[in-house]
Amino acid sequence: MILAKNVSKIYENGAKKIYALNHINFEINKGEFVVILGQSGAGKSTLLNILGGIDTLSSGEITVNDTNLSAMNERILADYRANEIGFIFQFYNLIPTLTVYENVALMKDIKEDILEPTAILERVGLKQHLKKFPNQLSGGEQQRVSIARAVSKNPEILLCDEPTGALDSETGCMVLELIQDICREYQKTAIIVTHNANIAKAADKVIRLRNGKITEIIENENPISIKEVEW
Numbered sequence: 001m002i003l004a005k006n007v008s009k010i011y012e013n014g015a016k017k018i019y020a021l022n023h024i025n026f027e028i029n030k031g032e033f034v035v036i037l038g039q040s041g042a043g044k045s046t047l048l049n050i051l052g053g054i055d056t057l058s059s060g061e062i063t064v065n066d067t068n069l070s071a072m073n074e075r076i077l078a079d080y081r082a083n084e085i086g087f088i089f090q091f092y093n094l095i096p097t098l099t100v101y102e103n104v105a106l107m108k109d110i111k112e113d114i115l116e117p118t119a120i121l122e123r124v125g126l127k128q129h130l131k132k133f134p135n136q137l138s139g140g141e142q143q144r145v146s147i148a149r150a151v152s153k154n155p156e157i158l159l160c161d162e163p164t165g166a167l168d169s170e171t172g173c174m175v176l177e178l179i180q181d182i183c184r185e186y187q188k189t190a191i192i193v194t195h196n197a198n199i200a201k202a203a204d205k206v207i208r209l210r211n212g213k214i215t216e217i218i219e220n221e222n223p224i225s226i227k228e229v230e231w
Ligand SMILES: Nc1ncnc2c1ncn2[C@@H]1O[C@H](COP(=O)(O)OP(=O)(O)OP(=O)(O)O)[C@@H](O)[C@H]1O
Pocket: 011, 012, 018, 019, 020, 038, 039, 040, 041, 042, 043, 044, 045, 046, 047
């Protein structure tokens, strides 16, 4: 479904070139739960942003369902972001002046036929909180709103950048479990960037980055459930 061939991303800093991604190759199949691991500066967010169509690569090729991301013009890329991608960020990025319901329903402005916000908020366990504002919720609850928002567009791919980074380990575990369950139920592909190597055993595939290069790709035949992960 996603095929990356010889992908590089270079930032130019004066005469100095920084290879945020350095000739990487990988493949992600539909429905896979993929974890991207690596230390700070390894290139994880750069990769996620390119996959999400909010950044561009310098060379190489990424195809998603046989469509070449680099060949998309701005309008097609905007459609790709609207239809194919759901983003989940570390700090939730909810709009503080909108209610829980409104934060999800807002997606109608991006895509007409979204999943019904109340149903999806019910699925993530927030039925009782529809009229609350984000600052009246815990961090874990806010992240569940952002999961509902990402899933409401019914995209094929969920991109999650450190989704548990601001949460305690127990809440983080519940959030990851929810992402994993939702991906299985709705048959989504999830790509999760994290510093936390413990969740690797729960992934179908682990891509390990270091200084912009892939050092290892592991495929787990029998991934464990998030519940079984030792934190
Ligand atoms: N806009 C930019 N301009 C210049 N260099 C950048 C830019 N964005 C990222 N970089 C550099 O590219 C490299 C990869 O950065 P990236 O943010 O992808 O790493 P990361 O693995 O996500 O790190 P972290 O875990 O700290 O978020 C780093 O060396 C970073 O300094």
